[in-house]
Amino acid sequence: MNAVTLAWTLLRGGGRKGMLGSVLTLAAVGVTTTLLMFAVAGNFAFADRAERTAWRTPVPAGQVETARQLSVLDMVDGRPMTVVYLTATGSGAPPVPPGMDGFPAPGELWASPELAALLERLPADQLADRFDAPVTGELGDAALVHGNELVAVVGVASDSPVLSARPLDGETVVGISEFGTDAASETYRLYQSFMAVATVLMVVPLLVFGGAAARLTVARRDQRLASLRLVGATPGQVVRVTVAEAILTALVGAVAGAILYTAVMPLLARIPIDGGPWFVADLWPPLWATGAVIVAVPLLVGLSAVVGLRRVVISPLGVARRQTPPGIRAARLLVLVAFVGAFLFMSSRFLGMGALGSLLMLVLLAGVFGAINLVGPWVVSLLGRVTALAARRPAPLLAGRRLVDDPRSAWRTVAGIALTGFVAGFTVLLSPQLTGYAEDRTLLTVSVPTTQVEAVTASVATVLPDGAKVTGTNEVEGVSLVDVETPVDSAAIDRFRTEVAQIAPGSPTMGTDDWVRFDDQLFTDVKTGVLVVLCVSILIAMVSAAVSGASSVLDRRQVYGLLHLSGTPMKVLNSARRMETLLPLAVMGGGSLACGMLMAMPFSSGGEIAGNLALLFTVVGFGVVGVVGASAVSRPLLASVMRNTPPRPD
Amino acid sequence: MTETVLSGTGLEKRFGGTVALAGVDLSIRRGETIAIMGPSGSGKSTLLHCLAGIMRPDRGEVTLLGQRVDTQSEAQRSRLRRSRFGFLFQFGQLLPELTAEENVALPLLLDGTPKPKALPPARSWFGPLGLAGLERRRPGELSGGEAQRVALARALVTGPAVVFADEPTGALDQANGAETMRILVEATKGQDSCLVLVTHDASVAAHCDRKVEVRDGRLVVDAGPGAAKPELPQRAGAW
Numbered sequence A: 001m002n003a004v005t006l007a008w009t010l011l012r013g014g015g016r017k018g019m020l021g022s023v024l025t026l027a028a029v030g031v032t033t034t035l036l037m038f039a040v041a042g043n044f045a046f047a048d049r050a051e052r053t054a055w056r057t058p059v060p061a062g063q064v065e066t067a068r069q070l071s072v073l074d075m076v077d078g079r080p081m082t083v084v085y086l087t088a089t090g091s092g093a094p095p096v097p098p099g100m101d102g103f104p105a106p107g108e109l110w111a112s113p114e115l116a117a118l119l120e121r122l123p124a125d126q127l128a129d130r131f132d133a134p135v136t137g138e139l140g141d142a143a144l145v146h147g148n149e150l151v152a153v154v155g156v157a158s159d160s161p162v163l164s165a166r167p168l169d170g171e172t173v174v175g176i177s178e179f180g181t182d183a184a185s186e187t188y189r190l191y192q193s194f195m196a197v198a199t200v201l202m203v204v205p206l207l208v209f210g211g212a213a214a215r216l217t218v219a220r221r222d223q224r225l226a227s228l229r230l231v232g233a234t235p236g237q238v239v240r241v242t243v244a245e246a247i248l249t250a251l252v253g254a255v256a257g258a259i260l261y262t263a264v265m266p267l268l269a270r271i272p273i274d275g276g277p278w279f280v281a282d283l284w285p286p287l288w289a290t291g292a293v294i295v296a297v298p299l300l301v302g303l304s305a306v307v308g309l310r311r312v313v314i315s316p317l318g319v320a321r322r323q324t325p326p327g328i329r330a331a332r333l334l335v336l337v338a339f340v341g342a343f344l345f346m347s348s349r350f351l352g353m354g355a356l357g358s359l360l361m362l363v364l365l366a367g368v369f370g371a372i373n374l375v376g377p378w379v380v381s382l383l384g385r386v387t388a389l390a391a392r393r394p395a396p397l398l399a400g401r402r403l404v405d406d407p408r409s410a411w412r413t414v415a416g417i418a419l420t421g422f423v424a425g426f427t428v429l430l431s432p433q434l435t436g437y438a439e440d441r442t443l444l445t446v447s448v449p450t451t452q453v454e455a456v457t458a459s460v461a462t463v464l465p466d467g468a469k470v471t472g473t474n475e476v477e478g479v480s481l482v483d484v485e486t487p488v489d490s491a492a493i494d495r496f497r498t499e500v501a502q503i504a505p506g507s508p509t510m511g512t513d514d515w516v517r518f519d520d521q522l523f524t525d526v527k528t529g530v531l532v533v534l535c536v537s538i539l540i541a542m543v544s545a546a547v548s549g550a551s552s553v554l555d556r557r558q559v560y561g562l563l564h565l566s567g568t569p570m571k572v573l574n575s576a577r578r579m580e581t582l583l584p585l586a587v588m589g590g591g592s593l594a595c596g597m598l599m600a601m602p603f604s605s606g607g608e609i610a611g612n613l614a615l616l617f618t619v620v621g622f623g624v625v626g627v628v629g630a631s632a633v634s635r636p637l638l639a640s641v642m643r644n645t646p647p648r649p650d
Numbered sequence B: 001m002t003e004t005v006l007s008g009t010g011l012e013k014r015f016g017g018t019v020a021l022a023g024v025d026l027s028i029r030r031g032e033t034i035a036i037m038g039p040s041g042s043g044k045s046t047l048l049h050c051l052a053g054i055m056r057p058d059r060g061e062v063t064l065l066g067q068r069v070d071t072q073s074e075a076q077r078s079r080l081r082r083s084r085f086g087f088l089f090q091f092g093q094l095l096p097e098l099t100a101e102e103n104v105a106l107p108l109l110l111d112g113t114p115k116p117k118a119l120p121p122a123r124s125w126f127g128p129l130g131l132a133g134l135e136r137r138r139p140g141e142l143s144g145g146e147a148q149r150v151a152l153a154r155a156l157v158t159g160p161a162v163v164f165a166d167e168p169t170g171a172l173d174q175a176n177g178a179e180t181m182r183i184l185v186e187a188t189k190g191q192d193s194c195l196v197l198v199t200h201d202a203s204v205a206a207h208c209d210r211k212v213e214v215r216d217g218r219l220v221v222d223a224g225p226g227a228a229k230p231e232l233p234q235r236a237g238a239w
């Protein structure tokens, strides 16, 4: 009989409990695949966004300049607004900007949908007058980072004063022949490297866990496979049958997981980053990446099935005798220390090394996580040893022993949370230094031709609130920087910006508060990201708790059934199982969280962290409830095992 | 010494269309060891389960020291099994994560005795059962015979009224089986517990005071020192 047919027969012939095992494996592989897709897709999503920022940075034309481009950053309503001024040179067809039908003619204004709405909503003297043109059309998604973005494309005449402006932030007019495709914004390069770190944080525990999903199939089969060996099946046949079965199950799970991912994409798209949700299309990874995930997951499961089977194959009696597992060597601690040391030593050097530096940093970071992964089981078994030693009652005794016997399974459950907990604990205590210019005043810097300084001074008096004043003027080659100190009044400041835009177009006014806001946004996004990764870790922990709970019940169904016959209450076994999940979760998850918080303490400003803490504790609370609930999923299984096991196994 | 400890009367049990017990009467007196024999599928285990309060018979009653067992709730019967009965099965009844002595102490722990107090009485069984030195071993590190004796110690540690053993030597070789059986009978008698032993092996049954044989859910032979007089009428009825 060939391996696949035999595997299929075994799969169908496994009975209800066997089927349950397969269903659990399937669910575990499915969720793993969904989360893996998410981790992978995140990178492509940021890359997509980054790509769509590229056209705004002008790239000097190689030969013939067909157009001239000036991109500036303006502010309105406390939000950043990107304004791209374009003019055709007349020598050749100018390039068509993304999200538009054609090159804008002078006097045309193309606005993102959000900007168009804002133009409607705000009085003209706060926004619309800056453009001096009605909205010609709406920019398509291809031009936008996200749907909430404020972007304007303004067509100007080649002699427009905009093009001769010398804005404060140093942007200058560039002759172009194409819109840039490579130069993503600095911010998005930063986002992309954060996403890469987050990927490592999610993928390491996912792979560890995904491999463990195979365990369930193997655990359930080992007895029967040992019998196969006893009746003379060769080790090769046994391996082929099991691996075929594991891969078969995993393949179905992986496909289901990919489908589940597409189903939750619209929800995931709502995670706000950089001030806006995602286009759903961004979250769909390229076909090759999807295919790679769907192929890699079953292969991984098959591989760990082979590893899990080694003991069955080595000897037909291999599984009948369970022995005290050898301790985990403390030497692993040294590996961790080495990696952390290397990381700390190199971390200050990475910055100067560009792309190679980031790659090295990621490799070392993965190394650190890998090493934590080596040490984790050791700590779990230590924890189990202490618990069992101190136990006076059966539940903690059982829980402690089980942690000692199979620390890897307990570690798999908490690994993600332990890795992420540290980062979450660290970031939650940090809040951006919201120290603008002063409590209720801000400093605006206006860059205008020196000839216009008087006009600016006049509008300070007329537009800005009482108490606003010019505090200094610097002149550099005909351009003056005027510092204006003003009480904070968003509408008035927008009116002032609008007036200055009319006096000296093309050089937006920025204030100290605006720069703080950009940092603030990045910070908020990092926290959002950390929270998302934490949620993913919690999901992994939940599935893992369910799987290891079920597989430990299936592993011990004989002894549980007999214990029930002897009058052992199920309560004790359930409370042992709960403890087995909660202990490492509290100690390692809680410990890493507390560790992160402790390390962030010196940097904590103490300001706005109450809300952060509340959010974190809510997530953690749901996590604990979720993980404990997931481990309780196997209760009905335990109940059925206890009721239905005959005293003589057949 | 003639006090009846456990008795079943008119026990019937069917599983779907299969009649496992078709009216069985059996009573066991203090200190008595009784072997239930019969071919595979004849209803031996079912009888044991009914007597031990694991299953409820469809008909008939079970009493322990004059108290009805079969009408109690599952939780009550569970407590009864834990405190008044001891069990010995063919194999696989030891928790792999506990050491031998902890496995023996488990019934005491379950009844609320703290571990430091539960271990000494558990350990005291190791010497008499020929297990000295194996206290700290895990079940996976014990031979089949040793594991059965550890399980026996667990069955006896609470000082049960009745020890139930369902083919306890079925997974052991001849020599090991005989040795285990000798220890089982001796130890049970030594503390004045009754023994209800299911087996289909006559040499195993020879260790017991009394033998009954089950065929197709009925008691067909009841032989042994104390058997003849009180149960004769019932046996006649069965024929």
Ligand SMILES: Nc1ncnc2c1ncn2[C@@H]1O[C@H](COP(=O)(O)OP(=O)(O)O)[C@@H](O)[C@H]1O
Residues within 6 Å of the ligand: B015, B016, B018, B019, B020, B038, B039, B040, B041, B042, B043, B044, B045, B046, B047
């Ligand atoms: N849980 C059950 N469900 C269905 N049939 C059962 C069950 N337990 C026992 N039987 C049937 O009842 C009869 C007696 O079984 P059992 O008491 O286990 O026999 P023995 O122990 O003498 O081998 C057999 O025909 C068996 O198939």
Ligand SMILES: [Mg+2]
Residues within 6 Å of the ligand: A648, B044, B045, B046, B166
């Ligand atoms: Mg039987």
